[in-house]
Structure formats: structure tokens, C-alpha cells
Amino acid sequence: MTFIEYFYYFIHCRVYLASERHDADKEALAKHLLTHIKFCPTIPSLRDGKNDELFIIANGPSLQNDIGGYEDLIASKDVLMMNNAIQTPLFAKLQPKYYVLMDSMYFVGNAYRDLVEDDFHKMRLVFEKTLDMLSALRNNLILLVPSVWKHTLTFSNPYMRVYTYNVFGFRGFEWLEKIVYKNTLSIPSNACVLVPAIVSAIAMGYKRIYLLGCDQNAFLGYCVDNTTNKLSIRDYKHFYKEAKENTHARYESMDMGERLYHDHLIFGAYSQLQKLFGSEYRIFNCSSSSMIDAFPRASLDSVLGGGVNRYLLISFLLLSLYISCTFTKDSKFAHGGVR
Known part of the structure; x- marks a missing residue:
């Protein structure tokens, strides 16, 4: 780890420790961070x-x-x-x-x-x-x-x-x-x-x-x-x-x-x-x-x-289309089929 990286994490460890932990835990946590830190996420x-x-x-x-x-x-x-x-x-x-x-x-x-x-x-x-x-x-x-x-x-x-x-x-x-x-x-x-x-x-x-x-x-x-x-x-x-x-x-x-x-x-x-x-x-x-x-x-x-209403609407439209097509087909056959 370079000096710049140590300096970066020294500043951030101070910020983190000051805001999140009690004095009794700071030293142990700081050692842990410096041991396992990775500079680039x-x-x-x-x-x-x-x-x-x-x-x-x-x-x-x-x-x-x-x-x-x-x-x-x-x-x-x-x-x-x-x-x-x-x-x-x-x-x-x-x-x-x-x-x-x-x-x-x-x-x-x-x-x-x-x-x-x-x-x-x-x-x-x-x-x-x-x-x-x-x-x-x-x-x-x-x-x-x-x-x-x-x-x-x-x-x-x-x-x-x-x-x-x-x-x-x-x-x-x-x-x-x-x-x-x-x-x-x-x-x-x-x-x-x-x-x-x-x-x-x-x-x-x-x-x-x-x-x-x-x-x-x-x-x-x-x-x-x-x-x-x-x-x-x-x-x-x-x-x-x-x-x-x-x-x-x-x-x-x-x-x-x-x-x-x-x-x-x-x-x-x-x-x-x-x-x-x-x-x-x-x-x-x-x-x-x-x-x-x-x-x-x-x-x-x-x-x-x-959401679910959209599915109901689509289902309704498909059902309407099916009924319409069926009705049209039956009407054509009732008049002698397709010309």
C-alpha cells in the first residue's frame, strides 16, 4: 500500500471511527481496517x-x-x-x-x-x-x-x-x-x-x-x-x-x-x-x-x-378480440362462407 493510500484511509478511518464507534473499540477496528483494506472497490x-x-x-x-x-x-x-x-x-x-x-x-x-x-x-x-x-x-x-x-x-x-x-x-x-x-x-x-x-x-x-x-x-x-x-x-x-x-x-x-x-x-x-x-x-x-x-x-x-390492472386490461382486450373474430367468422359462414 502506498503512502497516498495510507493517508487516504487514515483520514477515512478517522471519519468512520469518530462517528460510529466508542473509544474502547477504535484501536482494534483501526488495526483491522489497515490490515484488510482494499484501496480500489x-x-x-x-x-x-x-x-x-x-x-x-x-x-x-x-x-x-x-x-x-x-x-x-x-x-x-x-x-x-x-x-x-x-x-x-x-x-x-x-x-x-x-x-x-x-x-x-x-x-x-x-x-x-x-x-x-x-x-x-x-x-x-x-x-x-x-x-x-x-x-x-x-x-x-x-x-x-x-x-x-x-x-x-x-x-x-x-x-x-x-x-x-x-x-x-x-x-x-x-x-x-x-x-x-x-x-x-x-x-x-x-x-x-x-x-x-x-x-x-x-x-x-x-x-x-x-x-x-x-x-x-x-x-x-x-x-x-x-x-x-x-x-x-x-x-x-x-x-x-x-x-x-x-x-x-x-x-x-x-x-x-x-x-x-x-x-x-x-x-x-x-x-x-x-x-x-x-x-x-x-x-x-x-x-x-x-x-x-x-x-x-x-x-x-x-x-x-x-401492475395487475394492466394484466386484466390485456386479458380483457384479448378476450374481446377473440369474441370479435369468432363472431365475424360465424357471420361469414352463415352467408355462404368466404368469397
């Missing part, structure tokens, strides 16, 4: 002038109602899914082209003490099942992961290609941000997997990006236990059914101020992406219930032309 190599539309499917509860009747149409498009979506029937229906992971728990478990140990052990089986299903997948898939943790993926799947992005949060001059984000050298925030999903879509050259299941309202469930004085999230649900104990998470090393600051970074990242790329890349929020106000809204009906 590989997602930009997927850039293609033919890339047009991409549907980013997040896991918010609104997805369950929003996508009904549109599955077949969306499945015919390029689709990106994330986190534990592979465990749902919707994954098999949509057959996504891309899949993105970012949470360190998929790669190094609870090494950074994000969650109380009891809560992590409840969730560990969910994380492990996702990795096991990715390992056993028999459909082509492009997996997008942070470069710093790619080496922890122990499975080898001939149907899967793994590409990387840099997970470090960065904010600076806008002209520099645009270059950095477009090449996934950094992202505006590493506090939510939707951010690298959008950045990756831009880096791959997709001109129209549609967001679904992006409720982004977990902050409505923030609470502090009056006995332990610890922060937790209640009723943190997804579109799929999950065990009740998995909808409540207690944080080990994060207080309310830090959690709200992370939310500030997340929503600020969306606004910055829209500001930097909104004129070149059209990003639409198609979620019926969402706290994200940075991107213009659009309905799936307007994007896809009617």
Missing part, C-alpha cells in the same frame, strides 16, 4: 451504458402492500435486495440481480459490541441463515459487500460474483464527494444499508432508481429503560413475519444522542445524494409510507403502468 467495473432502471427493494413493512400485483413486472427488471430478504418468498419471486450487505454482524458478529449480547444471540441465527442461503443459492447473483470485510466470506458459490464498495463515511467538497461516491471510494453515511445500495446503483450507471420498502421510521420506536438507562428500539419490524423478540433491540454502547446523530447522517446522506446526482440520475421513492423526503415520490402504478 470493484463495483465501478459493473458500470454499463445499457443500465437503465433498477428497483431497490428494502425491507420496510410498507413493502408488503405496495408490491402486491407488481411482482411479475418488477421481476422482469433489474432488482437489488438486501440484508435478510433472501429468507422470504419474495426473493424467489423477484430473482434479484444484486444483493447488498453492510452490517458488520454478517461478517464479524458482535465484535464491535453494537447490541447487548442476549439480543445478539437471538439474532445470530438470522444472520447465519442469510449467509447459509447465499452460500447454497443456485441462481446467478451479484453480491455487494464492504471491501474491508470481503475476506471474512468463507463460502464459495459458482453462481455468485462478489463486488466491493468502501464503507467509510465521507463528507467534503461537493465536487470531491461526487467523484468519491460515483466510484464507491466512500459513501455519505455508513449507518444504513440503503445508502450504499443507492450509491452502488449510481456507480453502476442506472439512470432511473426506484425505492420500495423504505419506511425509515425506526426512530418512532426509540426508548430508554428507566432502570438500566439503556437505549433500545421497540417494534422494529420488516415486511416479512419475524419472531417478536427480534423486533426489539437493546444497544450496548450507544446512547440516544448518538442514535439520533446517526439518523441525522442517514437523512443527510439522502439529501446530499439527491443534490449531487438528482439531475443526472432520477431517484424515486415509491414507498407508500416513508419518512424519506429527499427524493421525489412516485407510485408503482405510474412507474409500471398499472
Whole structure:
């Protein structure tokens, strides 16, 4: 690694560590980053002038109602899914082209003490099942992961290609941000997997990006236990059914101020992406219930032309055409056949 690369990552490690971790974890994480870092992420190599539309499917509860009747149409498009979506029937229906992971728990478990140990052990089986299903997948898939943790993926799947992005949060001059984000050298925030999903879509050259299941309202469930004085999230649900104990998470090393600051970074990242790329890349929020106000809204009906209603219309037209042709044929034979 050259001096310039060390300097680059020294700056970005400082940004990442200052915003995401406690003092007790910073030294260990910094050593890990410098040991396993890769300067050039590989997602930009997927850039293609033919890339047009991409549907980013997040896991918010609104997805369950929003996508009904549109599955077949969306499945015919390029689709990106994330986190534990592979465990749902919707994954098999949509057959996504891309899949993105970012949470360190998929790669190094609870090494950074994000969650109380009891809560992590409840969730560990969910994380492990996702990795096991990715390992056993028999459909082509492009997996997008942070470069710093790619080496922890122990499975080898001939149907899967793994590409990387840099997970470090960065904010600076806008002209520099645009270059950095477009090449996934950094992202505006590493506090939510939707951010690298959008950045990756831009880096791959997709001109129209549609967001679904992006409720982004977990902050409505923030609470502090009056006995332990610890922060937790209640009723943190997804579109799929999950065990009740998995909808409540207690944080080990994060207080309310830090959690709200992370939310500030997340929503600020969306606004910055829209500001930097909104004129070149059209990003639409198609979620019926969402706290994200940075991107213009659009309905799936307007994007896809009617969804299930479109199929009903086509069926009706074909039926009408069949009846018309049958009636015309019978009428000709009734008058002595075709001349």
C-alpha cells in the first residue's frame, strides 16, 4: 500500500471511527481496517451504458402492500435486495440481480459490541441463515459487500460474483464527494444499508432508481429503560413475519444522542445524494409510507403502468378480440362462407 493510500484511509478511518464507534473499540477496528483494506472497490467495473432502471427493494413493512400485483413486472427488471430478504418468498419471486450487505454482524458478529449480547444471540441465527442461503443459492447473483470485510466470506458459490464498495463515511467538497461516491471510494453515511445500495446503483450507471420498502421510521420506536438507562428500539419490524423478540433491540454502547446523530447522517446522506446526482440520475421513492423526503415520490402504478390492472386490461382486450373474430367468422359462414 502506498503512502497516498495510507493517508487516504487514515483520514477515512478517522471519519468512520469518530462517528460510529466508542473509544474502547477504535484501536482494534483501526488495526483491522489497515490490515484488510482494499484501496480500489470493484463495483465501478459493473458500470454499463445499457443500465437503465433498477428497483431497490428494502425491507420496510410498507413493502408488503405496495408490491402486491407488481411482482411479475418488477421481476422482469433489474432488482437489488438486501440484508435478510433472501429468507422470504419474495426473493424467489423477484430473482434479484444484486444483493447488498453492510452490517458488520454478517461478517464479524458482535465484535464491535453494537447490541447487548442476549439480543445478539437471538439474532445470530438470522444472520447465519442469510449467509447459509447465499452460500447454497443456485441462481446467478451479484453480491455487494464492504471491501474491508470481503475476506471474512468463507463460502464459495459458482453462481455468485462478489463486488466491493468502501464503507467509510465521507463528507467534503461537493465536487470531491461526487467523484468519491460515483466510484464507491466512500459513501455519505455508513449507518444504513440503503445508502450504499443507492450509491452502488449510481456507480453502476442506472439512470432511473426506484425505492420500495423504505419506511425509515425506526426512530418512532426509540426508548430508554428507566432502570438500566439503556437505549433500545421497540417494534422494529420488516415486511416479512419475524419472531417478536427480534423486533426489539437493546444497544450496548450507544446512547440516544448518538442514535439520533446517526439518523441525522442517514437523512443527510439522502439529501446530499439527491443534490449531487438528482439531475443526472432520477431517484424515486415509491414507498407508500416513508419518512424519506429527499427524493421525489412516485407510485408503482405510474412507474409500471398499472401492475395487475394492466394484466386484466390485456386479458380483457384479448378476450374481446377473440369474441370479435369468432363472431365475424360465424357471420361469414352463415352467408355462404368466404368469397
